[in-house]
Amino acid sequence: MTLNERAAKPHRLATRLCLRDATLLAGRLLLSLIFLHEGVTLATHFEGAAKAMAALGVGLPLFVAVVALQLGAGFSVATGLLTRPGAVGLGLFCLATAMLFHTNFASQNELLHFEKDLAIAGGMFILAMTGAGRVSLDWLLACHLLRRRRDKDMVAALLAVENQFSVQVRPPV
8 A cells, every 4th residue: 555545545534424424414404404393383383283283182281292392302303412312202203193193195195294204204213323423412422521531530540550659658756
């Protein structure tokens, strides 16, 4: 392997990793957008949305939970903080929505919503398996905790060395 090939190898790896992280960020933002938009819309038009949901058989406590899930997990996926649980929650929500509300396959619109919900659920489950990537609050938190652990281990090691080489002074008797 030539010197130029050796120099190009880390650059190719860094480019591939940056592309992966940028792609994960774009995917997270695109996936979370629909939930954040819908959650904000439901929250700002709460009374009318609650009445519409009641007509579909969804009670007020469940409606509030849905709004909280869409906003909380949507924000989680968008920012990359607790991404995996947020993605699993939204994936399960999409599966439930598809199975409970979009099963009239005689209607092309209902079939489209059913397929859309399945596709979004699949994307969320893939995100749950891959994680948020390096452009996320999960990554920053993990780096911070790792640094704190290393600092704590270093302090413990220095104290052990200090205690091992401490000089014991005894007063003359």
